[in-house]
Amino acid sequence: MDHVLDIPKLRTPEEAVSLIKDGDSILVGGFGLCGTPFTMIDAIAEQDEARNLTVISNNLGEPGKGLGKLLLTGHLKKAVGSYFTTNRDAVKAWKNGELEIELIPQGTIAEAVRAGGAGIAGFYIKTAVGTKLAEGKEERVFNGERYILVEAIRARVALIKALKADTLGNLVYSRTARNFNPMMATAADLVIAEVDEIVEVGELDAESIVTPHIYVDVVVMNRYEKRGGVYVEKQ
Template identity: 75%
Template sequence: MNNTKNCEKLVTAEEAVQFIQRGDSVLVGGFGLCGTPFTLIDTITETDHARELTIISNNLGEAGRGLGKLLISKHIKKAVGSYFTSNRDAVKAWKNGELEIELIPQGTLAEAIRAGGAGIAGFYTKTAVGTKLAEGKEERTFDGERYIFIRGLKANAALIKAEKADTLGNLIYSKTARNFNPMMATAAKLVIAEVDEIVEAGTLDPEKIVTPHSFVDMVVLNDRYEKIGGEFVERGRQETGYR
């Protein structure tokens, strides 16, 4: 049973996405479809003001699922992430000149977001040295090895997914559905957390809280997807997502 009465940060998905503006950069949690804020993504597709977005995420979901819906609705101008070939619509949009893409190796992406959230301007890495991904980046040599400089990543907003929130906004995650979500919560001006359950403050095990409430601006209750057999299914449809 959800304790929504005492959660001061609780808003509807429709209220939350009104704070996403045209041209914003938006961090979106998820790995494949695991740990994806489906309800928030679906709600953005129903708006007209939040277009020309730069989405920073590991990938763009799949065709018609997760961030794939946001691509079909033409809300995304640019995608920054590690791989997009899991979504045939993303590949097609890029080939047709309808989508800008910036590829970042997965580990580098994670570290860039962590750095942005920690207030670190950037870091050096050997990953991608000598490849097209290194073009235009500062290069230095340390101990005889080449490194490129990567800027820390921050965004106007972050849409993250957690399993539970307490009424203060503290978050816990479900296993690997945690993925990029906690670090994204530290690297945005506005953090909107979609959760499956809200409980009274003090009932969560403090040792399991990953994202403290001080990082969370708004909490949205997932009311569009239900978990069946370990997968998230859109209510009224047979299509499935992941944890």
């Protein structure tokens, strides 16, 4: 970029995190650490106004990394997701009564968020029928098969990670870092997109745009750098 771009939606991470409220529910993109908005997570960890957060994400990062940082800083009240055992801090916090956990099968949480963004109140699914995860849920039989009702998921805030944005806020993603991010962008009242690069309108291949700018409220520049295919904190 050889000139200053006009980016109305651009904010610093600190400005963006000020929009998050104490007790908020937050959708957070990422699978493991891939496609995780590290900069925004750091900004949350460094402030005290927004705590008691309910995070809806596939997992809670790794020990001390990604969402794992918010465990150590005590910002999380509850975690909703499908795979927490890769982070021993999450298991420890749950055992000590410091963190509520709600387990949802991975495909189910993906569909629940997609439904939330599409205005669908709920759907029936066979996954988890007859298990503890089905306890308390409405059950129906279709064509001789048992199904349980799963309610859609929405949140007040979504923190997503994309590769590039244009100055309007249209987003493209990098391969598998796309994961849960596009669907989460449709299922929140406030969407904060962390990106590696911002370009002029028209520079993105229109066929590659996954998240239209109408879904994006705030754009934040990533403060990490990629080394060997992995994002690390800048020295």
